Amino acid sequence: MISVEELGCRFRVRRNEFVDALKDVSFSVGEGELVALLGPNGAGKSTALRVLTGLVPPTSGRASVAGIDVVADPTGVRRRIGFVGQGNGAAHEQRVDDELYAQGRAYGMARADIRATVAELVGLLDLGDLLTRPVRALSGGQRRRVDIALGLVPRPPLLFLDEPTTGLDPHHRARLWEHVDGLRRAFNTTILLTTHYLEEADEHAERVLVIDHGRVIADDTSARLKREHVGHRVSMDFDGADEAARAAKTAADTAGARGVGVDGCTVSLRIDGGDTAVPRLLACLEAEGTGVRRLVLAEPTLNDVFLELTGRSLREGDQYHREQEEAA
Numbered sequence: 001m002i003s004v005e006e007l008g009c010r011f012r013v014r015r016n017e018f019v020d021a022l023k024d025v026s027f028s029v030g031e032g033e034l035v036a037l038l039g040p041n042g043a044g045k046s047t048a049l050r051v052l053t054g055l056v057p058p059t060s061g062r063a064s065v066a067g068i069d070v071v072a073d074p075t076g077v078r079r080r081i082g083f084v085g086q087g088n089g090a091a092h093e094q095r096v097d098d099e100l101y102a103q104g105r106a107y108g109m110a111r112a113d114i115r116a117t118v119a120e121l122v123g124l125l126d127l128g129d130l131l132t133r134p135v136r137a138l139s140g141g142q143r144r145r146v147d148i149a150l151g152l153v154p155r156p157p158l159l160f161l162d163e164p165t166t167g168l169d170p171h172h173r174a175r176l177w178e179h180v181d182g183l184r185r186a187f188n189t190t191i192l193l194t195t196h197y198l199e200e201a202d203e204h205a206e207r208v209l210v211i212d213h214g215r216v217i218a219d220d221t222s223a224r225l226k227r228e229h230v231g232h233r234v235s236m237d238f239d240g241a242d243e244a245a246r247a248a249k250t251a252a253d254t255a256g257a258r259g260v261g262v263d264g265c266t267v268s269l270r271i272d273g274g275d276t277a278v279p280r281l282l283a284c285l286e287a288e289g290t291g292v293r294r295l296v297l298a299e300p301t302l303n304d305v306f307l308e309l310t311g312r313s314l315r316e317g318d319q320y321h322r323e324q325e326e327a328a
């Protein structure tokens, strides 16, 4: 459904100053897949979506969407996709219901089909009280819900969602995800989305693409990324510092262990395949006569993956977005 080869997108920011928002980006998305683009602020996620939806021309490389080249026929691309961008519901005098119906007509949908789809989306996103209001009179979160409904009206086979849940409260986030999962079950909709909520990518995406400084630095399932780049996090408490120091040596010699650290009576480390490796480590410690007082085995997160790959936390981006939401 989406094929991207060595895509580049360079913006001129001042007379002789350029920003490479995308550099040699290659990936593909198969029919029915849900792929999440993750990366910190300014990584190039929105630019990738804007190039793929024909809104911004790339400066190098190739991309095709639903079999159509994004440079040769951007209008053809837009006709076949749904796109929920960041804040594309401009403040204007149109009423919400007029906007929704106009969207259906723009996609050539039959009247009855538009009515049924709009009714469903109005229920889903709690738009009932907002239908007769002009878009300019909505709050940020309300407008976001209208943006999302607009993107979903045509029930396109391919959906691009740029941070669809940013600015929504947890209730509406959950409802939106129910709907997106429902769309996939009913219509096998292909989805490429960006999100700052790592747990959303973890739970709903079949594949995760990590972008940093305009480049794709990882492309895999969340489970494999976590397994291959991080492993489980282990923390063990001992009765004394001497025992902890001895245990740290044993842990460092255990296959798959890395990053072993000691802090007083606590040893922490990462270990590949922790669910089978940790029992082996415990057996070794017991054979040496070192008793573990308390052990915590934690699943790695996508943020751990990002930290491992880039040395930075994606949570900083999360925090940025929470602050934006609180300010809105």
Ligand SMILES: Nc1ncnc2c1ncn2[C@@H]1O[C@H](COP(=O)(O)OP(=O)(O)OP(=O)(O)O)[C@@H](O)[C@H]1O
Pocket (backbone or CB within 6 Å): 011, 012, 013, 019, 020, 021, 039, 040, 041, 042, 043, 044, 045, 046, 047, 048
């Ligand atoms: N129209 C533009 N003109 C100049 N520079 C741009 C333009 N659009 C994006 N950029 C720059 O390109 C880089 C990538 O921006 P982009 O919006 O794609 O990042 P992002 O990963 O979506 O970030 P965020 O998570 O903050 O939305 C940034 O350095 C940004 O400042």
